[in-house]
Amino acid sequence: MFDFAVESQSEQSIFDSQKHFDFAVIGGGPAGMNAALYAVRKGLSVAVFSLEIGGQLHNTSEVDNYIGIEHTTGGKLSEAFHHHVLELGVPIKTGHLVSRLEKKDDFHITLDNGETYTAQTVLYATGGAPRKLGVPGEAEFANKGVSYCTTCDAPFFKNEHVIVAGGGNSAAESVVDLAAWASKITVVHRSQWRADQIILDQFKSIDGLEINLETQILEILGDTKMRGVRVLDKPSGEERIIEADGMFVEIGNIPKSELLNGLVDLNERGEVIVTPNQETSLEGLYAAGDVTTQPYKQIIISASEGAVAALAATQYLMHHKK
Amino acid sequence: MDKLLNEDVTKQVKEYLNPMQDHVTMVLFTQEDPCNTCQETRQLLSEVAALSEKITYVEKDLKKDAALAEEYGVTMTPSFVMLDKNDAYQGVKFNGIPAGHEINSFLSALMDMSGIDFGLASTIGSRLDNLEKPVNIKVFVTLSCPHCPGAVSNAHRLAMSHPHIESEMIEAQTFGELSQKYNVSGVPKIVINDTHELVGNQPIQEYLKTIEAL
Structure with a gap:
């Protein structure tokens, strides 16, 4: 309705x-x-x-x-x-x-x-x-998968896999909002959560949520639109690619x-x-x-x-x- | 059937439309099933029309009234245009239901079309005087986007300010294929003559600059 x-x-x-x-x-x-x-x-x-x-x-x-x-x-x-x-x-x-x-x-x-x-x-x-990540590919894929407004753009990712970049309240709220649309959500944050516990508690009921803390985004990858990100796992020093259809940047x-x-x-x-x-x-x-x-x-x-x-x-x- | 506008919203809309000056006609084009949100759009327009004696609402069929649809450049359903007091089309069109935040660009267009001064004359000045080619402005929106109504209103006001400019709101979920064709994954996305793009609620100056660069 x-x-x-x-x-x-x-x-x-x-x-x-x-x-x-x-x-x-x-x-x-x-x-x-x-x-x-x-x-x-x-x-x-x-x-x-x-x-x-x-x-x-x-x-x-x-x-x-x-x-x-x-x-x-x-x-x-x-x-x-x-x-x-x-x-x-x-x-x-x-x-x-x-x-x-x-x-x-x-x-x-x-x-x-x-x-x-x-x-x-x-x-x-x-x-x-909105603060930008400042990584290669960000300007190229802005509004081609990379978004800075969850309430505006969440409907474009129905049944898709999205990344949420960030670890504060707005990132955590973005996860909660996206749960109604996306089939899979992957959080990528370079340090630890700073969000209110009361919001994080809502994560328990979200299916298909994967959280990568101490993980830094190095580059946004794609062709005509964003297809994924290259990240650094800080504890191990290893790089890997996370494939996704979109990303919401919520880093302050x-x-x-x-x-x-x-x-x-x-x-x-x-x-x-x-x-x-x-x-x-x-x-x-x-x-x-x-x-x-x-x-x-x-x-x-x-x-x-x-x-x-x-x-x-x-x-x-x-x-x-x- | 339950009303779309609850009691509070009905009161707000009625007050909002109270200062309307001249008559406005809304012509909605629908078609028989399947038509995603035709029924809801029909209901919204008839509920809003009932709140002001200055609004007339008529419904046409995209196929049966093909000549009229062509006159207004309507190719999809649901789609509606607003006509001024002389029943003239001024290039103001909505494709999809203007619900959620988008109710604001809908109400604002009704007020503007009724002759309330929207204060753009001094901003536009003589900048569109030499405009001769037709300009089409598409504004893609989602109903949960708070920045979208401002972008739609700017585009519609430009359409009302110049006979060569037409403007259309496009609700991205109802018209998913069209949105994909224009690579829309962030809104508001403004596409001018299919070649120039702006993203976000831009001030009117940015529209004018883009139109001047066509």
């Missing part, structure tokens, strides 16, 4: 008349949504800019660790955040990427269609993009901080360095969620960082409001 995930719509016409905001949020995931909620409740004029709503939460199938909500899906939680913010009248501009962020007197936010908006304070909460994320290069201090991984109040090295610019140095990439942590940033920006504007 079919289900239907209707998303709320933001009124766009306000962007025709209003070009300046007290607090602009770049990013539509948990950090950005919660920041918008807190800021608008404080009376700030707020706008959100994001290509789409939901961020990485949208790619998550099951969510079982958001306190007070015993079980939901990433899509439902994301839509609940979105709806809550829209109900408070926050305008959200979707469908366009922010292509430039500059600080003159105010911050100038330029979209890919050339439109420019200004804001006295900005929250940068763009999250992360890289921060989407490219707009901040040269603008604020980033660490060696490209994450934005923030104070406990989510301030960056540039006055009036805040960062929250997976784009920051905060090591635990979790929905509730991103949301809470968004709230902190909004409150800190409110405080800042009380002393600096023009």
Whole structure:
């Protein structure tokens, strides 16, 4: 049977008349949504800019660790955040990427269609993009067997053999999601499991699951599409080939901080360095969620960082409001 | 028969469609069995049409109404097109049921087709003024893909913005052979004039760049 995930719509016409905001949020995931909620409740004029709503939460199938909500899906939680913010009248501009962020007197936010908006304070909460393995064959077979979105692409591997690369929560959840489609799942991970035990416990009921820890992927092989991977068994030092029809790469994320290069201090991984109040090295610019140095990439942590940033920006504007 | 849209979703859809301006007609093409998801698509369209007096839903048979199917370029079932208030085809087509996340590109197309400004005029500017060759945009989707409706809406909005552009959503599981032909194993996959490909929910700029490069 079919289900239907209707998303709320933001009124766009306000962007025709209003070009300046007290607090602009770049990013539509948990950090950005919660920041918008807190800021608008404080009376700030707020706008959100994001290509789409939901961020990485949208790619998550099951969510079982958001306190007070015993079980939901990433899509439902994301839509609940979105709806809550829209109900408070926050305008959200979707469908366009922010292509430039500059600080003159105010911050100038330029979209890919050339439109420019200004804001006295900005929250940068763009999250992360899927990390790639960085092995030969990966670019060649991307979307020809190699996928970075289990919820999107699992249906293409019905009754086939797929590899899941990774050992964290997203890899373990990918295995659980794929069990409904694939006939065989092989996990390949270069070290030990880091996933929550409660997710790993679900593996007991999955048939045809093979787990290769301490195993490193060296190369992705194929012809017109992916056919397998060459791996190194680290304890024995031996190489071998695992044949498979597809592979889901779930090895974490890289921060989407490219707009901040040269603008604020980033660490060696490209994450934005923030104070406990989510301030960056540039006055009036805040960062929250997976784009920051905060090591635990979790929905509730991103949301809470968004709230902190909004409150800190409110405080800042009380002393600096023009 | 049980309804496809439950009470909550029915309420959401009704509210969503409330601001519709002009009349929109949905023409669904089906055929006698075997037709995977024809029945469900028929039911979805009639349930949605019942939620707004501005929507008309008609059903045609791919074989019996072959001339009409040819006019709209419909070759598969289930497939439906949306017509504007003058019953003109603007190149907006859905192949397969727009359920799951894809309900959003379906509802958005209804709103856009009814005349609600989707705000692309300033982005497109004069970039399509010299477009003379026909452009076909295929967007392959799965119903569990949260990034797909954005890609479909962008393509449909381009179709509504220019008479030479047509756009079609293709539900990859219903049309498995076609998806294989286009080597689809990741979605959204956007194929323009069968020669140029984009993967992922791309901003409208990427569509425009690709169309300019044809």
